[in-house]
Amino acid sequence: MNPLDKRVNYIEKIVPNSLTILFSGTDIVRSGDQYFPFEADKNFYYMTAINQSNVAFVLIKKEKEIIEKLFIEKNDEIMVKWEGAKLTKAEASKISWINEVHFFEEFETFIEDYLGINDVKTIYLDFKEKKKPGYTTMAYDFQREFVLKHKDSDIEIKDCTPIFQHIRMVKASDEIEHIKESVEHTRNGIEFMMANCRKDMYEYQLASFFAFALKYNGDKKVAFPTVVAGGKNATVLHYSKRNEILNKKDLVLVDVGCQTNYYCSDITRTFPISGKFSKRQRDVYEEVLLVNNMCIASAIKGTTLTELNNYATDLLIKACYRLKLITKDEDIKKYYWHSVSHFLGLDTHDVGFRDMPLQPGHVITIEPGLYIEEENIGIRIEDDILITDGAPINLSVDIMKEPIDIQNYMKRNKNRLI
Numbered sequence: 001m002n003p004l005d006k007r008v009n010y011i012e013k014i015v016p017n018s019l020t021i022l023f024s025g026t027d028i029v030r031s032g033d034q035y036f037p038f039e040a041d042k043n044f045y046y047m048t049a050i051n052q053s054n055v056a057f058v059l060i061k062k063e064k065e066i067i068e069k070l071f072i073e074k075n076d077e078i079m080v081k082w083e084g085a086k087l088t089k090a091e092a093s094k095i096s097w098i099n100e101v102h103f104f105e106e107f108e109t110f111i112e113d114y115l116g117i118n119d120v121k122t123i124y125l126d127f128k129e130k131k132k133p134g135y136t137t138m139a140y141d142f143q144r145e146f147v148l149k150h151k152d153s154d155i156e157i158k159d160c161t162p163i164f165q166h167i168r169m170v171k172a173s174d175e176i177e178h179i180k181e182s183v184e185h186t187r188n189g190i191e192f193m194m195a196n197c198r199k200d201m202y203e204y205q206l207a208s209f210f211a212f213a214l215k216y217n218g219d220k221k222v223a224f225p226t227v228v229a230g231g232k233n234a235t236v237l238h239y240s241k242r243n244e245i246l247n248k249k250d251l252v253l254v255d256v257g258c259q260t261n262y263y264c265s266d267i268t269r270t271f272p273i274s275g276k277f278s279k280r281q282r283d284v285y286e287e288v289l290l291v292n293n294m295c296i297a298s299a300i301k302g303t304t305l306t307e308l309n310n311y312a313t314d315l316l317i318k319a320c321y322r323l324k325l326i327t328k329d330e331d332i333k334k335y336y337w338h339s340v341s342h343f344l345g346l347d348t349h350d351v352g353f354r355d356m357p358l359q360p361g362h363v364i365t366i367e368p369g370l371y372i373e374e375e376n377i378g379i380r381i382e383d384d385i386l387i388t389d390g391a392p393i394n395l396s397v398d399i400m401k402e403p404i405d406i407q408n409y410m411k412r413n414k415n416r417l418i
């Protein structure tokens, strides 16, 4: 689906005689003359497919006409020699399917002139979240200046964030392809870790195999900080220290994701550092795997994430009785306390509503876990699932999770180090 078709969904949801103004965002200083790698605001990217800083997109909805304009930065001759060229007008137009591309320096004049001669009732800005002290974005800056300049204006400023939360939930076929590609890179990285996992290795060393696989196979980025947690470290959900030694008696939990064309994957696998599960580890693992598979099968049209989590919790309670971990239902909180699912897309924790019935095109994770600190066991198994009209499709079906497959794979690769 080209960006033009994505904009159609948005246009249907806004009122006529309105202006929508979206900004890609600014470069953020890391330190000195260094900047963090730039990543465009995801709603802006969704609408324009452009990933460049200091770009504004203006969408005008009249009663019977739509006008779209993009405002990009001019190339500076000196900066081109240092950093390379920014998009030209023609390039920006080709990527975004927006015919009218101007330079950013014309943006303010254009808006003022347009408001001067047209009867605009509403301006949509993307505020994202409640303003925190000291936090600002180009949308907030625009609002502040607008209010100063137009004190007596009866134009209503509306937040378009909720509209994006709705339209981004349903993925088009190209978005699903990007997620699949991202999952494939993650599969490759996880297998690379399984093949090269050795006792007494540091967690960060195991993590480096994932980073290597992503970089080597197409310079891909991680979707979020890689979690590699041995033994009881796996009972910390977003454990990010990665500075402990992997003990041969323990399991290691890897929660990893890749970003491809700005679409994320988010996968968790847990495997034995020695290559072989102990009896107890395997018993707990099989219980989590059962819940993983049952929740995937239940991720059907019409259900909600809240319902899926209630279902997962019920199943995990039963599992904990079988594992002799609990004597009453409430004690499950000691061993499972997160949620079994979130939406996935341009963001790892993508926009969406937990109590809205799932529809075909939604992509969610299924990630039950059990965390038994007193036994140094933390297990989570996470897959990425596409909701359809029929049975759900497990996009990460090729990433092994059966204990026998993991053990055989690690055995076959026992000589691999890289």
Ligand SMILES: [Mn+2]
Pocket (backbone or CB within 6 Å): 266, 342, 365, 367, 382
């Ligand atoms: Mn997740």
